Amino acid sequence: MAADSIAKRLKAPAVLARGRLADRAFYTATFIFAGLVLIIVAAIFIELVAMSWPSLIKFGPRFITSTAWDPVARKFGALPLIFGTVVSSTLALLLALPLGLGVAIFLSDIAPSWLKTPVGFLVELLAGIPSVVYGLWGIFVLAPVVMDHLAPWLNRYFGWLPLFKGASYGVGMLTAGLILALMVVPFITSVSREILMTVPRDQREAALALGMTRWEMIRYAVLPYGRVGIIGAAILSLGRALGETMAVTMVIGNTPKISASLFNPAYSMAAAIANEFTEASSPLYLSALIEVGLVLFGVTFIVNALARLLIWRVGGGRKRVRL
Amino acid sequence: MNTYDRRQLVSRVMLGLCVVCVVVVIAPLLLIIGYLIYQGISSINPALFTQMPKPVGETGGGMANAIAGSLLLLGLASCFGVVVGVMTGIYLAEFGDNRFGFFVRFFSETLNSTPSIVIGIFAYTIIVVPTRHFSALAGAFALGVIMVPIIARTTEDMIRLVPTSLREASLALGVNKWRTIFRVVLRTASPGILTGIMLALARAAGETAPLLFTAFGSRFWTLSVNEPISSLPVQIYTYAISPYEDWHRQAWAGALVLIGIVVLMGLAARFLAAKSSLVRGARRR
Numbered sequence: 234m235a236a237d238s239i240a241k242r243l244k245a246p247a248v249l250a251r252g253r254l255a256d257r258a259f260y261t262a263t264f265i266f267a268g269l270v271l272i273i274v275a276a277i278f279i280e281l282v283a284m285s286w287p288s289l290i291k292f293g294p295r296f297i298t299s300t301a302w303d304p305v306a307r308k309f310g311a312l313p314l315i316f317g318t319v320v321s322s323t324l325a326l327l328l329a330l331p332l333g334l335g336v337a338i339f340l341s342d343i344a345p346s347w348l349k350t351p352v353g354f355l356v357e358l359l360a361g362i363p364s365v366v367y368g369l370w371g372i373f374v375l376a377p378v379v380m381d382h383l384a385p386w387l388n389r390y391f392g393w394l395p396l397f398k399g400a401s402y403g404v405g406m407l408t409a410g411l412i413l414a415l416m417v418v419p420f421i422t423s424v425s426r427e428i429l430m431t432v433p434r435d436q437r438e439a440a441l442a443l444g445m446t447r448w449e450m451i452r453y454a455v456l457p458y459g460r461v462g463i464i465g466a467a468i469l470s471l472g473r474a475l476g477e478t479m480a481v482t483m484v485i486g487n488t489p490k491i492s493a494s495l496f497n498p499a500y501s502m503a504a505a506i507a508n509e510f511t512e513a514s515s516p517l518y519l520s521a522l523i524e525v526g527l528v529l530f531g532v533t534f535i536v537n538a539l540a541r542l543l544i545w546r547v548g549g550g551r552k553r554v555r556l
Numbered sequence: 557m558n559t560y561d562r563r564q565l566v567s568r569v570m571l572g573l574c575v576v577c578v579v580v581v582i583a584p585l586l587l588i589i590g591y592l593i594y595q596g597i598s599s600i601n602p603a604l605f606t607q608m609p610k611p612v613g614e615t616g617g618g619m620a621n622a623i624a625g626s627l628l629l630l631g632l633a634s635c636f637g638v639v640v641g642v643m644t645g646i647y648l649a650e651f652g653d654n655r656f657g658f659f660v661r662f663f664s665e666t667l668n669s670t671p672s673i674v675i676g677i678f679a680y681t682i683i684v685v686p687t688r689h690f691s692a693l694a695g696a697f698a699l700g701v702i703m704v705p706i707i708a709r710t711t712e713d714m715i716r717l718v719p720t721s722l723r724e725a726s727l728a729l730g731v732n733k734w735r736t737i738f739r740v741v742l743r744t745a746s747p748g749i750l751t752g753i754m755l756a757l758a759r760a761a762g763e764t765a766p767l768l769f770t771a772f773g774s775r776f777w778t779l780s781v782n783e784p785i786s787s788l789p790v791q792i793y794t795y796a797i798s799p800y801e802d803w804h805r806q807a808w809a810g811a812l813v814l815i816g817i818v819v820l821m822g823l824a825a826r827f828l829a830a831k832s833s834l835v836r837g838a839r840r841r
Contacts, residue, residue, distance in 0.1 A: 263644070281674070361818055370591065372796060446563050507765055
């Protein structure tokens with residue numbers, strides 16, 4: 234009786250109900266915002282398809298197999314752009330993978346602890362430099378060095394390869410690949426470092442106890458254990474390189490031609506969009522550029538999904554390794 | 557040379573090569589920073605921050621409008637990015653251990669690795685096309701979308717670090733779940749969340765590609781969200797690819813300012829992370 238009246242006076246059920254309602258409302262609010270992330274990604278895809286529809290209809294699959302990118306003649310074949318993106322990114326990955334992995338091994342297994350923090354910080358700083366600053370440095374410092382020193386040297390000793398034929402004007406595929414390599418090294422390093430950290434200490438100690446040298450330990454006990462994750466790191470960096478825009482635009486030369494020599498100017502998908510989007514004079518032109526964006530989105534989506542699945546698998550769910 | 561010596565030698569050489577890798581990676585960084593300071597420092601003067609760009613051919617002038625524009629864009633972008641990012645992070649940490657949470661997490665990471673120029677096209681199609689003109693709003697929206705996944709991820713990670721006992725203590729006192737999250741969990745995690753916001757801002761501050769055809773650029777002073785607006789990265793890009801010596805000089809100075817802003821934000825993020833008892837606790841564990 235008494236307890237009942239107190240409860241009545243406190244309006245306990247009403248308070249509780251209001252509390253429950255507030256909790257539900259809060260849950261719904263966070264749910265909506267989380268859903269917004271899904272909606273944004275879906276909307277990006279839908280908008281890209283919708284806006285590139287005229288071009289999708291007109292060119293069909295020829296869009297990605299035709300080599301003529303000629304806005305004046307209203308011919309849009311994206312193959313030279315795809316070629317430039319793929320070659321510059323692959324070149325970047327070939328250069329950056331051993332470098333990044335070396336740094337990761339240094340940070341996880343070699344460096345004395347007082348050196349780990351500053352080196353780690355510097356590598357992070359490299360990741361923090363804006364793309365446009367890389368581009369600026371690429372135009373005024375790296376491109377002249379490539380033209381005057383690197384290209385002639387490569388031509389003299391490896392000129393028999395079609396890759397290093399002819400002269401370089403500074404800007405071109407090689408310069409773009411070098412800048413990109415520099416930009417993706419930090420990603421490879423930080424992901425593979427995380428992966429190497431997940432290799433159990435026992436694994437290392439067992440290897441050393443068997444009488445292995447430190448390198449043999451890394452080579453036979455640490456790297457194989459982290460192999461899948463490192464492949465994931467490489468693919469993730471490839472995704473980064475494929476979508477990189479400003480630095481590439483500034484040093485690749487912006488010429489939609491396919492040529493074997495890395496010295497020649499080339500073009501990439503992202504660079505074409507950045508350069509020509511505001512100049513697109515006809516709806517078809519704009520639509521073709523957006524279709525380039527669609528291809529770019531599709532490719533990076535697949536590449537990243539692949540990388541993430543690999544990394545999540547070795548990272549033991551999503552708890553240990555995230556990037 | 558016997559086997560043992562050879563193995564030791566191989567080991568030394570390979571470990572040495574790893575050190576060489578570090579040098580090869582760090583050297584360009586120092587070269588870039590050094591060259592930037594060498595080229596830019598002489599042009600860092602009050603005019604850079606207070607004056608407007610001069611017409612082609614006249615030397616001097618500054619980037620006042622671009623710096624103000626960048627700040628405006630970042631401010632607007634945060635309004636969108638911080639709200640969506642933090643709320644998404646809360647969802648993922650508190651209610652996200654289900655299939656929907658997995659998808660949100662996966663798509664958030666997808667968004668994080670979507671090329672920024674594609675996000676620029678997206679902002680173009682949903683803001684510039686309907687309104688028929690470039691605007692600061694479109695640029696800020698693009699930057700906001702870029703910020704969301706970074707903030708969502710750090711928020712989730714930081715909230716997950718808050719000890720369950722703290723949560724249970726609050727719930728045991730009869731506090732609602734949402735109030736527990738706001739008053740106890742978020743407050744405990746706030747330095748970490750701020751770290752995420754700073755990182756996202758640092759990333760957005762340097763983005764050029766998504767602004768090229770959304771915020772576009774302008775040679776005039778404007779703080780209207782409905783007009784094209786200049787920004788520091790776009791201004792650097794325009795100046796860098798121009799044929800004028802004096803503009804190149806300003807591009808270097810602008811790049812130095814931009815790097816300064818980005819590094820300051822990065823340092824602030826590190827400082828906040830170091831101050832956070834949560835992160836320190838997690839590291840000790």
